Amino acid sequence: MPVSASNRGIPDPNQPLPEGAVKASAVRSMFDAIAPRYDLVNRIMTFRLDVAWRRRTVRRLDLPSGSVVLDLACGTGDLCRDLHRAAMTPVGMDLSWGMLVAARTEAPLVHADALHLPVATGSADGVTCGFALRNLTGLEPFFAELARALRPGGRIAILEVDRPRNRLLRFGHAAYFGRVVPFIGGLLSNRDAYRYLPRSVAYLPPEDDLLAVIRAAGFVDVAKERCSGGIAQLLTATRV
Numbered sequence: 350m351p352v353s354a355s356n357r358g359i360p361d362p363n364q365p366l367p368e369g370a371v372k373a374s375a376v377r378s379m380f381d382a383i384a385p386r387y388d389l390v391n392r393i394m395t396f397r398l399d400v401a402w403r404r405r406t407v408r409r410l411d412l413p414s415g416s417v418v419l420d421l422a423c424g425t426g427d428l429c430r431d432l433h434r435a436a437m438t439p440v441g442m443d444l445s446w447g448m449l450v451a452a453r454t455e456a457p458l459v460h461a462d463a464l465h466l467p468v469a470t471g472s473a474d475g476v477t478c479g480f481a482l483r484n485l486t487g488l489e490p491f492f493a494e495l496a497r498a499l500r501p502g503g504r505i506a507i508l509e510v511d512r513p514r515n516r517l518l519r520f521g522h523a524a525y526f527g528r529v530v531p532f533i534g535g536l537l538s539n540r541d542a543y544r545y546l547p548r549s550v551a552y553l554p555p556e557d558d559l560l561a562v563i564r565a566a567g568f569v570d571v572a573k574e575r576c577s578g579g580i581a582q583l584l585t586a587t588r589v
C-alpha cells in the first residue's frame with residue numbers, strides 16, 4: 350500500500366503515487382496533519398505569490414456582487430475571504446476536518462466532497478477551487494459535478510500549480526519544489542507531506558487534455574492563464 354502507516358496516513362514518498370480510495374484517504378489525512386501550519390508554509394514557499402494568484406482568481410470569475418460562489422476544497426478559507434472582499438457570497442466546502450477547523454473566514458463552511466456537492470442543480474453562480482485539482486480522484490466527475498451545480502452562464506475559476514514551459518525556469522522550479530519546499534515543510538510542518546505535494550503535480554493531465562475535459566463537461570470560453578512565469582495556472586470557463 351503506498352501510504353505510510355507510521356506517518357498518519359500521509360503518502361510514502363518512496364512509493365508510487367496512490368490512486369482511488371487510497372488516494373482520497375491519504376489526501377484527507379495529509380491535510381488534517383498539516384492544517385495548523387498550512388497558511389504559514391504556503392506564504393513562505395510561494396513568497397506570498399499565492400495571495401496575488403487567489404485575488405486574480407476572484408477577478409476572473411467576473412461575476413456581480415452578491416453572486417453565490419462555492420469555494421471547493423476551501424482549505425483554510427483564503428479564497429472565501431477574497432470572495433467576501435469582492436462582495437460575493439461564498440460557501441466553503443472541504444473534505445478535511447482539520448483544514449475546516451483551521452479556517453479563518455466568515456463564510457459558511459461545509460464538510461463535503463467536491464465530487465458530490467450537497468447543493469441543488471443549477472443553484473450556484475460560480476465556483477472557485479484553489480490548488481486541489483491534483484488531489485482529486487477524478488477530473489471528469491469533478492467538472493461534471495461543477496456543470497450540474499452551476500446555473501447556465503455560471504463561471505468557474507480554478508487555480509492550480511503548474512510547470513513552467515521555459516526549460517531553464519522548469520529546471521529551477523523542479524529543484525525548488527523537489528528540494529527546498531520539502532526542507533521548509535519539514536522544518537515547519539511535515540516533510541513527507543511537502544515531498545508528496547510537488548510529486549502530485551504528476552496527476553495533472555497535459556494542458557490540451559485538461560481543457561478538453563472542461564469543454565466536454567459542458568463549458569465554453571475555456572481558457573488557461575499562466576501566472577508568475579507558469580508556476581501556477583488559472584483555468585476559467587462559462588457554463589453553457
Ligand SMILES: C[S@@+](CC[C@H](N)C(=O)[O-])C[C@H]1O[C@@H](n2cnc3c(N)ncnc32)[C@H](O)[C@@H]1O
Pocket residue numbers: 376377380421422423424425426427428442443444445448461462463464478479480481484485486
Ligand atoms: C492544497 S489545499 C488548498 C486549500 C485552499 N483552496 C487554498 O487555496 O489554499 C487542497 C485542499 O483540497 C481539499 N480536498 C482534497 N480532496 C478534496 C475533495 N475530494 N473534496 C473536497 N476537498 C478536497 C483538501 O482537504 C485541502 O484542504
